[in-house]
Amino acid sequence: MPEIKKIATRESYGKALVELAGQDDRIVVLDADLAAATKTSLFKKAYPERFIDCGIAEGNMIGVAAGLACAGKIPFASSFAMFAAGRAFEQVRNSVGYPHLNVKIGATHAGISVGEDGATHQCNEDIALMRTIPGMTIINPADDVEARAAVKAACEHSGPVYMRFGRLALPVINDTPGYTFELGKGVTLKDGKDLTIIATGLCVSYALEAARGLAQDGVNARVINIHTIKPLDAELVIRAAKETGKIVTVEEHSVIGGLGGAVCECLSEHCPCRILRIGVNDVFGESGPAVKLLEKYGLDGNGIYHKIKTFL
Secondary structure: OOOOOEEEHHHHHHHHHHHHHOOOOOEEEEEOOOHHHHOOHHHHHHOHHHEEEOOOOHHHHHHHHHHHHHOOOEEEEEEEHHHHHHHOHHHHHHHHHOOOOOOEEEEEOEOHHHHHHOOOOOEOOHHHHHHOOOOOEEEOOOOHHHHHHHHHHHHHOOOOEEEEOOOOEEEOOOOOOOOOOOOOOOEEEEOOOOEEEEEOOOHHHHHHHHHHHHHHOOOOEEEEEOOEEEOOOHHHHHHHHHHHOEEEEEEEEEOOOOHHHHHHHHHHHHOOOEEEEEEEOOOOOOOOOHHHHHHHOOOOHHHHHHHHHHHO
């Protein structure tokens, strides 16, 4: 079998910024002293005059980004998710969300796959935090193709956008003819009638792996990729619940307030059904190799498969 191509979505973020900057001189990139890790160093090398290193001062960086947006620029403010969403939450809320400014936040190193950096840096709460900000669009791409498309869509969108990228290299699953990306629209990757697995980000490829295991047991699972968590594709989610009767959400995020929360809120109002939320179960992460942590927390293909089998 040919080797599966794997690329970290933070790499995709950096490359997409360079590509887009050549088409739009309004794009400016800010970073909080983490350019090598967030991969905005690629932009810094290509467009040094449009790159601002704000130092380890994430709140200040968001304020600078807000000012640039008021001046007609399209600022991309970049840092680890723990700092972009966590440390700078008040500035994102009041300086970007409240005036609904055209600021794009590139949050890298999200989730427990940050690995050895440990619990202090493994942000499993960022989607929940950003979902509470009125008017905030949230994108969590599943692979390189989707990440590049997400950055472009964010640039074209008028208003604040939070983009979530990972440290770990992920299988490229969207490198297919006819692939399109549309904000607020989920993608059905596999049809099925017995249940629906709704996944986001890193967990999409693992959800497909789990679905293949279920198929060997005679369970025909539908798999949906929700790359835009806010606004949620409610129409697609409700249709899946009506047609398959059971829903499983999978995310590298707390089961509180993320994709699982959004889906439960939607279905409790429009189509109540049995739902299993797979994610980080109200605990902090820990230091360790990323792949081993995903296995321990049951977020790899095998772990998802066994949790769904128990659910069924």
